[in-house]
Amino acid sequence: MALIWRDAAREDRHLLQGFRCTIDHTRNRDGRPLFHPRPWEHELQSYLRRMTPPSGADQRLRLGLDVSEKLMGVSEQVRIETVGSIAVVKLQALAISVDARGQGGQVADLTLADALIRSADLAHETGASEALVIGWVDPRNQASKGLLTRAGFNRRGNAPGGLEDWAIVIEP
Amino acid sequence: MTEPVPRHEEQSGPQRLVALLPTPIVGWEDVLRAADPGREPTRARLRTLKQNGLLSEGVKAPRRESGRFSGSGTYYSVLWGWAERLRAEGLGLDALRLAQDALAVEGTFGRRLTPFLSHSSLDDLAAVDFFDELARSTAAGLARSQGVRDLVLAAGAVVEVKASIARIFGTSPAQEDTEVDLPARLVEQLGMRVGHTVWVVSRVICGAAVVEVLPAIWASVNQSDSAWFTWAATPTWVVEPSEAADEILQEAGAERYERTAAAMPDQAYMAGLLSDLQAGRLIRRRLRPAG
Numbered sequence: 001m002a003l004i005w006r007d008a009a010r011e012d013r014h015l016l017q018g019f020r021c022t023i024d025h026t027r028n029r030d031g032r033p034l035f036h037p038r039p040w041e042h043e044l045q046s047y048l049r050r051m052t053p054p055s056g057a058d059q060r061l062r063l064g065l066d067v068s069e070k071l072m073g074v075s076e077q078v079r080i081e082t083v084g085s086i087a088v089v090k091l092q093a094l095a096i097s098v099d100a101r102g103q104g105g106q107v108a109d110l111t112l113a114d115a116l117i118r119s120a121d122l123a124h125e126t127g128a129s130e131a132l133v134i135g136w137v138d139p140r141n142q143a144s145k146g147l148l149t150r151a152g153f154n155r156r157g158n159a160p161g162g163l164e165d166w167a168i169v170i171e172p
Numbered sequence: 173m174t175e176p177v178p179r180h181e182e183q184s185g186p187q188r189l190v191a192l193l194p195t196p197i198v199g200w201e202d203v204l205r206a207a208d209p210g211r212e213p214t215r216a217r218l219r220t221l222k223q224n225g226l227l228s229e230g231v232k233a234p235r236r237e238s239g240r241f242s243g244s245g246t247y248y249s250v251l252w253g254w255a256e257r258l259r260a261e262g263l264g265l266d267a268l269r270l271a272q273d274a275l276a277v278e279g280t281f282g283r284r285l286t287p288f289l290s291h292s293s294l295d296d297l298a299a300v301d302f303f304d305e306l307a308r309s310t311a312a313g314l315a316r317s318q319g320v321r322d323l324v325l326a327a328g329a330v331v332e333v334k335a336s337i338a339r340i341f342g343t344s345p346a347q348e349d350t351e352v353d354l355p356a357r358l359v360e361q362l363g364m365r366v367g368h369t370v371w372v373v374s375r376v377i378c379g380a381a382v383v384e385v386l387p388a389i390w391a392s393v394n395q396s397d398s399a400w401f402t403w404a405a406t407p408t409w410v411v412e413p414s415e416a417a418d419e420i421l422q423e424a425g426a427e428r429y430e431r432t433a434a435a436m437p438d439q440a441y442m443a444g445l446l447s448d449l450q451a452g453r454l455i456r457r458r459l460r461p462a463g
Contacts (some may be wrong), residue, residue, distance in 0.1 A: 003404060004269040014209075021187070022320060038434075041423075042421075043426070043427050043428050043429035043432075043433070044429055045425070046421075046423070046424075046425030046426035046429065047425070047426045047429035047430060047434060049422060049426070050264070050422075050423075050426045053272040069211055071263070077406050080436065080437060080442070081316075083446060088311070088442070088445065088446075090436075092433070092434045093429075093433075093434065095384065116460065120459050132449060132454065134437070134445065134446070136432070136433045136435075137433070138433070140299075144227065151457075152455055152457045153456070154455045156445070156453075157364060158456075159290045159437075159441070160291075160432075160435065160438075160441070161292060161431070161432035161433075161435065162288070162291060162292035162293075162296045162299060163432060163433060167445070167448075167454050168454065168455055168456075169449070169454050169455065169456040169457070170456075170459045171455060171456055171457065171459065172458075172459060
């Protein structure tokens with residue numbers, strides 16, 4: 001699948017507000033929302049729907065759109081700090097549209113690849129030659145852990161909030 | 173308090189019930205507040221309770237931030253707090269039973285709780301794989317106690333905070349729909365908002381009503397664990413199906429994401445990360461391999 005990547009702009013807010021990266025809450029017969037089977041996905045979707053691009057100087061909010069301008073992948077990177085020749089960049093969010101599921105992780109791989117390139121850009125902007133990219137993942141989120149493993153990340157241990165801490169150093 | 177809606181209902185297999193119960197594990201300060209809401213919780217008071225054989229050693233968890241030791245926490249079964257409330261009411265036998273139940277809960281789950289509490293907040297307790305088992309043990313102790321039933325006004329949810337009043341809709345121990353209006357300041361001081369689930373507890377001390385609002389959490393229990401705080405279907409006071417309800421869920425989800433996955437690393441985390449980097453413990457990858 002070919003995707004077109006760009007930074008999110010102010011007018012993209014409606015795309016984010018309509019973005020679906022998870023199924024709806026399970027509801028009872030009366031339509032009341034009950035539990036969500038994958039709460040980590042619902043939290044991420046809620047977070048993205050509330051975003052108001054454009055991003056600040058230390059951030060990138062990237063959108064991947066298909067040929068019909070449908071939003072298929074979203075990622076957000078934030079530069080935390082630069083220490084010597086390395087900048088620490090946190091992968092704040094990475095989400096794939098429910099319409100891109102079932103394709104062997106192809107869109108997810110493309111979204112992460114773009115996110116890593118932008119992380120390197122964020123590093124270079126401060127004169128750093130390398131980017132240390134970190135991501136905090138819900139331990140139940142097997143899809144994200146598989147994605148990060150395919151990209152070469154390794155798990156450092158636990159992050160605050162019961163999340164898993166994944167990291168990689170990106171060299172130019 | 174972390175889950176705005178029940179976690180289970182209408183699933184296949186044996187009939188399950190949704191239960192709303194106080195967060196099963198609490199900090200030591202919460203036990204002392206239960207014992208005497210009018211006094212500040214102090215380590216000295218904690219020692220006294222333990223020396224008098226009225227409290228266990230609890231579940232101790234070394235706190236680790238970014239892999240580094242950063243002090244330790246002491247946690248207790250919420251049943252200890254209830255034992256203290258009942259003891260203060262003069263219900264010694266009921267209090268003793270709850271204390272025994274609390275010891276059993278800590279004995280059964282203490283070793284599994286320690287690693288979780290070392291790295292996570294009590295807000296995330298519902299995520300542990302043994303949560304339903306822990307909730308079931310706690311619920312059994314609460315369900316057996318007549319004293320608990322006598323002190324609780326309602327198990328329910330904050331449905332409105334307007335001006336100086338916080339309105340709570342819920343179910344009483346007599347299993348009647350109940351509405352409780354409380355000072356909004358009380359709810360706000362506890363960091364609670366519309367949609368948060370609570371138990372409202374009331375005692376009369378020296379002619380004054382003392383009202384406590386305890387964070388409550390949804391759990392899934394067996395039909396055989398039926399109690400006044402369990403339901404076969406979602407209670408009527410749970411958020412109504414509407415765009416507003418979906419907005420509440422979305423707002424709660426976004427806020428939780430901001431607090432967890434999108435939170436900024438602290439200094440200790442950064443120090444550990446850079447230490448790993450310098451020690452060559454991180455994998456390196458070339459972004460654009462030559463050729």
